[in-house]
Amino acid sequence: MDKSDKIIVGISIGDLNGIGIEVILKTFEDKRMLDFCTPVLFGATKVISYHKKALGIETPVHGISSINQITHSKINILNVWKEDVNIELGTSTKESGEYAAKSLEAAMKNLKENSIDVLLTAPINKENIQSDTFNFPGHTEYLEANLEGKSLMILMTDKLRIGLITGHIPISKVAETITPELIKSKVEIMYNSLVKDFGINRPKMAVLSLNPHCGDKGVIGQEDDEIIKPTIEEIRETGKLVFGPYAADGFFGSETYKQFDGVLATYHDQGLAPFKALSFGKGVNFTAGLSHIRTSPDHGTGFDIAGKNLANPSSFIEALFAAIQIFKTRNEYKELTENALAIR
Missing domain, CATH: 3.40.718.10 (Isopropylmalate Dehydrogenase)
Known part of the structure; x- marks a missing residue:
């Protein structure tokens, strides 16, 4: 596959104190995953580095400041914020919810602009993420409010x-x-x-x-x-x-x-x-x-095991492959129906 044809998977990193970043890093521990897609994490290099160190995970990442700087052979982190964020693994805090929302909002902006092909969301905490700008029971309602x-x-x-x-x-x-x-x-x-x-x-x-x-x-x-x-x-x-x-x-x-x-x-x-x-x-x-594709794993923030290197990435990996496959199938259907109309 030509690198420019690779499906770009935008990933919101979820609650900073949960297992979201852990399952993301574990998903891409195997370099072969980059053969299937180009991942773009919406967050901050500092936050990802904190989790890597705390968990002892060596997955290499590549920080960028603009979506145009994507490298197709690497795990890209689009730096949405520059300031330091207080991380308390395993604890629900207002701050971790606030930055989960920042990650999701940045990912949504790029999804609507088609800068990314699909959205994969790590788990949020539905209580601490609530604010004047995020007033939804969950991801599904937020997505419906922002997409066609x-x-x-x-x-x-x-x-x-x-x-x-x-x-x-x-x-x-x-x-x-x-x-x-x-x-x-x-x-x-x-x-x-x-x-x-x-x-x-x-x-x-x-x-x-x-x-x-x-x-x-x-x-x-x-x-x-x-x-x-x-x-x-x-x-x-x-x-x-x-x-x-x-x-x-x-x-x-x-x-x-x-x-x-x-x-x-x-x-x-x-x-x-x-x-x-x-x-x-x-x-x-x-x-x-x-109008756009979004998948997520079937589990929550997992505060009880956050920071302990116990989270299983299987569901996140399945969500990644599901997003890729649905994107391909939807495009194939579009091409088939458009060709059928053209023939008529």
């Missing part, structure tokens, strides 16, 4: 993709939030993503029920019979292969999920609990439906 399109959080491995109809909201708000319009919107985003980002021509999707046992014909709630089931039937009339609702316990317990290209859970833990039980450490969080 409507987002869908998809947790994925090679064999399982789970999207969320509702995201970071209290469980008490879930039932009232699920409407036919929301279900249709999320099905549409997942369908389009499966086609364009994963190259599946006729995807088969499942929707999980809101209530236990799909409501047991109204005994344990009306939402499945009155909202979810009729909406699925309406969507299926348009030709999409969408089935359900399925009771989540039996759906995962009987491995029915293996029959589908994509699964939509009605709320966060309904989808993420079984996903992480089945694939923790190798899962990827992909934000579908937006």
Whole structure:
């Protein structure tokens, strides 16, 4: 591959006191990783050097002050700030959240300008990152506010993709939030993503029920019979292969999920609990439906093991490869459809 053709992966470094920088450094310990992409970390050389020394990791890095100075054979650190930052590994501080936001904002700017091809985000702490400029429940909502399109959080491995109809909201708000319009919107985003980002021509999707046992014909709630089931039937009339609702316990317990290209859970833990039980450490969080590609590992800041050289980079590595593959598949789809239109 010509170096100028390499996919440029922008990486926000996450909470400075967590394991984000550790898994980034471990990901690129193997020099062969640079054959697949050109990484650009948004942060500061001083911060990365601190972590390298604390962890005893020798991964070489290359500091730059402008995106135009990228070296394709090295791990680039774009210096977003010059001042010293107080690092307290394993501790959540306002300062570590503030600089996590600075890293993310710089990465987002370059993503929107197409100076980087994809965005890979290390974990943030959702509490300490809050400020006047960052007032979002998490990455997904921040991305949707800054990019074109409507987002869908998809947790994925090679064999399982789970999207969320509702995201970071209290469980008490879930039932009232699920409407036919929301279900249709999320099905549409997942369908389009499966086609364009994963190259599946006729995807088969499942929707999980809101209530236990799909409501047991109204005994344990009306939402499945009155909202979810009729909406699925309406969507299926348009030709999409969408089935359900399925009771989540039996759906995962009987491995029915293996029959589908994509699964939509009605709320966060309904989808993420079984996903992480089945694939923790190798899962990827992909934000579908937006104009640009973003992935992240399936774990958090890991304050309890930060600075101890115990963090496993497997999920971060999977997130890196997922971003690269989705970028390629999306571009191939674009080329194919543009050529088809040109022929017509």
